[in-house]
Amino acid sequence: MERGKALVVFSGGQDSTTCLAKAIKEYGRENVSCITFFYGQRHSLEVEVAKKIAADFGIADHKVIQMDWYNQITTNSLLDPNLEIARAEASKCPNTVVDGRNMLFFTVAAVYAKSRGIRDIITGVCETDFSGYPDCRDVFVKSCNVTLNLAMDTTFRLVTPLMDLTKAETWALADRLGVLEYVEKNTLTCYNGVVGAGCGKCPSCLLRNRGLAEYRQTLKSPLENS
Amino acid sequence: MERGKALVVFSGGQDSTTCLAKAIKEYGRENVSCITFFYGQRHSLEVEVAKKIAADFGIADHKVIQMDWYNQITTNSLLDPNLEIARAEASKCPNTVVDGRNMLFFTVAAVYAKSRGIRDIITGVCETDFSGYPDCRDVFVKSCNVTLNLAMDTTFRLVTPLMDLTKAETWALADRLGVLEYVEKNTLTCYNGVVGAGCGKCPSCLLRNRGLAEYRQTLKSPLENS
Numbered sequence: 502m503e504r505g506k507a508l509v510v511f512s513g514g515q516d517s518t519t520c521l522a523k524a525i526k527e528y529g530r531e532n533v534s535c536i537t538f539f540y541g542q543r544h545s546l547e548v549e550v551a552k553k554i555a556a557d558f559g560i561a562d563h564k565v566i567q568m569d570w571y572n573q574i575t576t577n578s579l580l581d582p583n584l585e586i587a588r589a590e591a592s593k594c595p596n597t598v599v600d601g602r603n604m605l606f607f608t609v610a611a612v613y614a615k616s617r618g619i620r621d622i623i624t625g626v627c628e629t630d631f632s633g634y635p636d637c638r639d640v641f642v643k644s645c646n647v648t649l650n651l652a653m654d655t656t657f658r659l660v661t662p663l664m665d666l667t668k669a670e671t672w673a674l675a676d677r678l679g680v681l682e683y684v685e686k687n688t689l690t691c692y693n694g695v696v697g698a699g700c701g702k703c704p705s706c707l708l709r710n711r712g713l714a715e716y717r718q719t720l721k722s723p724l725e726n727s
Numbered sequence: 728m729e730r731g732k733a734l735v736v737f738s739g740g741q742d743s744t745t746c747l748a749k750a751i752k753e754y755g756r757e758n759v760s761c762i763t764f765f766y767g768q769r770h771s772l773e774v775e776v777a778k779k780i781a782a783d784f785g786i787a788d789h790k791v792i793q794m795d796w797y798n799q800i801t802t803n804s805l806l807d808p809n810l811e812i813a814r815a816e817a818s819k820c821p822n823t824v825v826d827g828r829n830m831l832f833f834t835v836a837a838v839y840a841k842s843r844g845i846r847d848i849i850t851g852v853c854e855t856d857f858s859g860y861p862d863c864r865d866v867f868v869k870s871c872n873v874t875l876n877l878a879m880d881t882t883f884r885l886v887t888p889l890m891d892l893t894k895a896e897t898w899a900l901a902d903r904l905g906v907l908e909y910v911e912k913n914t915l916t917c918y919n920g921v922v923g924a925g926c927g928k929c930p931s932c933l934l935r936n937r938g939l940a941e942y943r944q945t946l947k948s949p950l951e952n953s
Contacts, residue, residue, distance in 0.1 A: 611827060648830065652867055
């Protein structure tokens with residue numbers, strides 16, 4: 502198991518693309534692999550976008566896993582085209598939660614990582630996105646890391662570069678890595694499947710666009726800001 | 728989430744069939760569901776056997792999940808027909824270990840359980856079988872239980888009726904439940920895919936048959952034993 506290799510859990514969205522750019526910088530392109538999951542989500546376009554981005558970044562090892570049975574075991578508005586995507590009420594999970602998704606993805610990613618001698622598994626989950634998603638919390642990720650190590654008697658590290666960042670800070674990171682414009686134009690975060698700027702109306706677009714506006718605001722000179 | 732319902736992770740082997748009989752006795756047939764995983768294992772016959780047994784036991788809800796990508800992310804002698812099944816050397820895992828299998832199965836089972844309002848997830852794993860399988864250890868199961876609860880913000884219980892039993896004790900349990908003969912004739916544990924008594928030569932058959940012989944020995948009168 503090599504310290505110098507990494508596997509990025511890669512959706513082709515803003516967060517995981519930023520993580521991919523960061524991983525390439527830190528580990529070197531040839532030491533970075535990607536894994537993408539297709540699970541019958543509304544925007545199956547996501548997989549095509551992920552493939553294109555991984556190719557644009559020159560990633561030679563990009564594994565795509567089909568989990569088309571996911572909507573047989575649970576449902577929500579991302580998996581069921583008949584459900585409208587709703588914003589979360591204060592007391593409830595948003596109906597875009599896919600139960601168990603990150604645990605499933607991290608488990609499969611770790612099995613693949615082990616087979617390739619990779620120790621570090623990088624994920625773009627963050628608590629800023631929490632808004633009711635229990636499997637984006639740091640406490641879940643740490644527990645999952647321990648369980649993975651016990652399951653396979655090994656020493657994985659789940660790495661979460663964005664865990665404590667706001668969306669504006671994630672845009673700032675993309676900018677420092679020189680990929681802000683690329684991320685803005687080519688990634689897919691929108692629940693309605695619109696690449697780049699997105700539909701502008703779904704919860705995911707609102708979060709993304711608000712973050713970008715906030716980051717751009719910080720770039721203005723103090724004089725302009727006043 | 729109801730205390731009175733259970734989901735059995737069900738392979739159609741000796742252990743999970745004994746667990747199923749126990750679950751039916753404790754929860755009532757109508758409150759027991761089964762879930763079976765097909766993952767490109769050598770003996771895909773296993774799924775057919777599992778279906779037949781679940782039907783024989785009158786289980787109305789039996790979910791079968793296809794994971795035919797498993798051999799794309801790892802390999803071993805159960806998934807690769809070109810590898811011979813070898814017994815473990817003292818220092819090494821046997822080459823029948825499928826990395827991450829139980830963690831993956833428990834995660835998918837829990838997602839399904841949650842969607843059906845089921846709290847208790849029953850698995851036949853036991854440390855007797857450990858022989859190098861890290862994901863049969865009690866410490867793994869307990870850690871996985873915590874991670875599942877954090878992942879889905881819920882209160883699953885992973886139940887392991889066989890954790891501390893020897894194979895002979897599992898046969899004794901089947902006998903007390905009135906299913907010893909059924910288990911002996913209808914379950915599939917053999918790595919070479921022979922239902923019932925099995926090939927008699929693979930590690931799994933040796934464990935099973937030795938356990939049965941040992942249990943039968945205990946049934947003899949003290950006079951016969953002497």
